[in-house]
Amino acid sequence: MKEFNFKGKVYIVTGASSGIGKSCADQLLDSGATVAGIDVTDCDIDLPSYSHYKASVTDEDEINKIADDVISKHGKIDGLVNAAGIWGNSKPFYEIETSDWEKIISVNLTGMFIVSKSVSKVMMSQKAGKIVNISCLRSAIFRNNMTDYAASKGGVVALTSAMALDLAPFNIQVNSVAPGFTYTGMTKNSFDNEAVRKQSEALIPEGRLGQPEDISNVVLFLLSGLSDYMTGTNVYADGGYHIQK
Numbered sequence: 001m002k003e004f005n006f007k008g009k010v011y012i013v014t015g016a017s018s019g020i021g022k023s024c025a026d027q028l029l030d031s032g033a034t035v036a037g038i039d040v041t042d043c044d045i046d047l048p049s050y051s052h053y054k055a056s057v058t059d060e061d062e063i064n065k066i067a068d069d070v071i072s073k074h075g076k077i078d079g080l081v082n083a084a085g086i087w088g089n090s091k092p093f094y095e096i097e098t099s100d101w102e103k104i105i106s107v108n109l110t111g112m113f114i115v116s117k118s119v120s121k122v123m124m125s126q127k128a129g130k131i132v133n134i135s136c137l138r139s140a141i142f143r144n145n146m147t148d149y150a151a152s153k154g155g156v157v158a159l160t161s162a163m164a165l166d167l168a169p170f171n172i173q174v175n176s177v178a179p180g181f182t183y184t185g186m187t188k189n190s191f192d193n194e195a196v197r198k199q200s201e202a203l204i205p206e207g208r209l210g211q212p213e214d215i216s217n218v219v220l221f222l223l224s225g226l227s228d229y230m231t232g233t234n235v236y237a238d239g240g241y242h243i244q245k
């Protein structure tokens with residue numbers, strides 16, 4: 001049996017201060033891993049095996065410095081979780097200012113490219129690594145007023161598969177997880193409204209919102225040796241939302 005063991009391993013997690021990224025960091029730390037978290041906000045994780053880097057995933061110089069620092073302290077990077085992300089402008093596309101569009105693409109898609117590029121160089125020299133990107137069911141199933149967010153997440157799914165091809169010769173697996181409606185910092189305001197929450201739950205075959213741990217459980221599987229023969233895949237963790245007509 002392949003390994004589901006994170007002891008002594010080193011991970012970078014973006015968006016580590018809240019929601020899905022935080023849950024990934026918590027689970028990895030609970031499993032004995034060392035984690036470097038990157039987020040634009042402070043993080044309340046207080047453990048010797050956790051280092052927090054306050055930075056934006058869009059700042060390439062800063063991201064390269066962080067990767068160098070992690071290597072100088074720990075000597076390797078076993079895996080990367082790209083969970084940093086922001087919601088879109090919630091308008092019809094024809095009303096979105098181009099600069100506002102660019103902000104969403106920059107954080108959700110270009111940021112993932114920047115961090116992955118920096119970390120891949122280390123993983124390529126190791127001839128081993130795992131990258132897990134957080135996409136969204138909104139990469140493929142749409143409602144009105146979400147073109148910027150949906151385009152960024154469709155881009156994440158394409159980036160994942162295309163990166164997986166470039167990195168396969170180096171024994172690096174790249175996959176994405178597509179959460180459905182998940183209760184996090186991003187969605188708290190909406191789902192704390194009982195009417196909105198009930199309306200959303202009614203659309204989910206499993207009848208409940210996802211919790212961050214529902215998503216990080218799948219991320220940990222994709223970071224583990226159990227998924228060594230999976231690469232370039234987008235795995236839905238959405239309580240069955242996407243299988244409905």
Ligand SMILES: NC(=O)c1ccc[n+]([C@@H]2O[C@H](COP(=O)([O-])OP(=O)(O)OC[C@H]3O[C@@H](n4cnc5c(N)ncnc54)[C@H](O)[C@@H]3O)[C@@H](O)[C@H]2O)c1
Pocket residue numbers: 014015016017018019020021038039040041055056057058083084085086087107111134135136137178179180181182183184185186187
């Ligand atoms: N919550 C959902 O229903 C849901 C559904 C599908 C996909 N997602 C995706 O999951 C990922 C995590 O989101 P979440 O729901 O946990 O939200 P969240 O707001 O709780 O967490 C996102 C984190 O990313 C950080 N972040 C934002 N911009 C950043 C930047 N430029 N650089 C570094 N960090 C930055 C935020 O500060 C925050 O801590 C996002 O990519 C989001 O699009 C969420």
